[in-house]
Amino acid sequence: MGGQLVNDIVSFLVFSVLDVVDVILCYVYKVADFFIEAEWKACYCSALAKESIAGRGKIVVSEAPGESKILRLTCTKIQLEEISDTLYTRPSLVSAVSNSTAIRPSKRTGVRSSFTVNSTVIEMLQGRVGGQQTHPVPRWSDCNCKTCTSWTAASCRDTLFVKVDGARENVGEDVVFIHGFISSSAFWTETLYPNFSKSAKSKYRLFAVDLLGFGRSPKPTDSLYTLREHLDMIQRSVLDPYKVKSFHIVAHSLGCILALALAVKHPSAVKSLTLLAPPYFPTPKGEAATQYMMRRVAPRRVWPVIAFGASMAC
Secondary structure (H helix, E strand, O other), rough: OOOHHHHHHHHHHHHHHHHHHHHHHHHHHHHHHHHOOOOOOOOOOHHHHHHHOOEEEEEEOOOOOOEEEEEEEEOOOOOOOOOHHHHHHHOOOOHHHHHHHOOOOOOOOOEEEEOOOOHHHHHOOOOOOOOOOOOOOOOOOOOOOEEEEEEEOOOOOOOOOOEEOOOOOOOOOEEEOOOOOOOOOHHHHHOEEEEEEHHHHHHHEEEEEEOOOOOOOOOOOOEEEOHHHHHHHHHHHHHHHOOOOOOOEEEEEEHHHHHHHHHHHOOOOOOEEEEEOOOOOOOOOOOOOOHHHHHOOOOOOOOOHHHHHHHHOO
């Protein structure tokens, strides 16, 4: 009991300090945004940020007397329903107090208004439609080596890397393998593929994908890697080009989430689901699922060390 009490007190003090540091950094970055970009940006954990992200595309226009010009053009792909509520509602008394006394931008001359437009119009204005990117930006790495810039090849920019094996003709069944976090299609191709029998490979057509941002697949800097983007890329890279009408899914860890979402999207096409080590956490009725899971996985404790590490990471 004494050790538990000491752990509770020390944990409260340590995480209170970390919450204060978190809030201070929010203000530091907000001030930096003002000096560098001449505008205030809300921190990701504030309500203002949530509101600003909700719009798919906005054009901010100056309506000063005698002039009308575009001041800022923004576009986001994010869908709020695809983002965990822990991103915005981390339990923190310090953060809650700071949000109520947030720095507000000073008034300037002229009036700004904004209106929302179709995302296609935004992309046209940004040169994404009917235009061409002049200087591609390396993704994940700035070393410009062949591996890191391989995504610039026209053949792989809009599709995932897919390793296909098994039946080529008279295909009886299709199987899609989806890897987990910090992994790639090699998770399957170097373990399962070599051990399938000839009879299995003559009947089944096997697809092992590198998910968006993993392995040899594209790693777009402007992607938020939402559930919808992952599903769209699987559709575009496997189901459509290979004319897959019905299929089995084998998935591991993070891939299990995508597998379930894919089954929901194609309920009549998915013939079976095999989920290995799915990230499943039973939640009591009435509890916010992600918040409950966070309290279990990252309990804001300094001891044991693994709990402290999980809390810091989250």
